[in-house]
Amino acid sequence: MKHLVTGGAGFIGSNYIFYLLKKYPNDEIVCLDKLTYAGNLSTLESVLDLPNFKFVKGDICDRDLVYKLVEEEMPDVIVNFAAESHVDRSIEDPSLFLNTNIVGTSVLMDAARKYGIKRFHQVSTDEVYGDLPLDRPDLLFHEDTPLHTSSPYSSSKAGADLLVMAYHRTFGLPVTISRCSNNYGPYQFPEKLIPLMIAKALNDEKLPVYGDGANVRDWLYVEDHCEAIDLICRKGKVGEVYNVGGHNERNNLTIVKLILKELGKSEDLITFVVDRKGHDRRYAIDPTKIHNELGWLPKTSFENGIKETIKWYLDNKDWWKTIMSGEYQNYYQKMYLDKGRV
């Protein structure tokens, strides 16, 4: 099978590429990534020279480039991870999110239509459903829960989801959508809660908890998300949405305290800071459909996953330290262009 993976130099996309290459060593993968601040080519270092892997630096909004690439490569499936993904940044600058997350998705789907690609998979998020109250633990997000977004980020993802379903209904494009809860694991950019708190704790810096720290997220180990996407691409029903989550709700303060405990650091490092604007209170996914229809269940418990993740950040300090220093942005020039890999 040949995959065009967009956003593969980011957190989940890179884990997806590693997952595919381990499980299907003969599959071919083309990765298209703009290498924004969130894309780190050094993450893909171990696969860059494989004969069945190709990296292309480019923007999913660049119609000419995308059409040319899809025509040349003719992948069996396009899996779209490329996005602006950080809620706080979307509050600072919404327009970038609308462009990449909505316009970029439409350009990819136009290419998929034009060249008759057999599957377009959109990687979406539970944030499109808005939030749930803390005092109603019985409520969960189902696939037919109305879209009800809070941030420019989640609105841009919901806009893309609506377009994906419209391309299916109007043009018959063979699409699927996955909506997953919060991921954690190796290679997550240290602006998101878990890697940020690990890095700050290791540097003995203050850990900024927004508001009262009682906001709840439903955490899933990234490899479990990758397995779900792969299953949907191979066996999922065209035109369907699949929720992905592991019934693992925790509030932010619990997570931060757990990280400090694992690292042997004092809770005095916690500092409560001004809340995020429009901050979603609680997310909780009902993954019954993907379990019943495709047999998917998460394999990694939170207890093991968080230990593995903390260990990974301890063992790979260079990876996140070069990010925090900005050094990683020279990697493409140094290790890719200069080595003639293009």
Ligand code: NAD
């Ligand atoms: P990320 O920010 O770590 O990575 C995004 C990648 O997309 C980067 O490599 C970046 O360079 C690339 N990119 C950005 N704009 C681009 C453009 N215009 N053209 C080409 N490439 C571009 O994000 P992530 O956390 O890995 O999330 C991947 C996808 O999964 C996103 O669509 C996100 O909405 C979704 N998602 C994330 C989570 C989560 O917890 N992180 C949960 C559910 C869904």
Ligand code: TDX
């Ligand atoms: O410094 C912080 N302090 C803090 O209290 C940060 C960065 C976050 N938080 C809180 C805000 C959220 O309640 O932690 C929670 C998690 O925040 P993020 O890591 O920014 O994730 P979230 O906003 O939940 O969105 C994530 O999950 C859904 C991803 O970034 C999205 O791409 C995905 O769609």
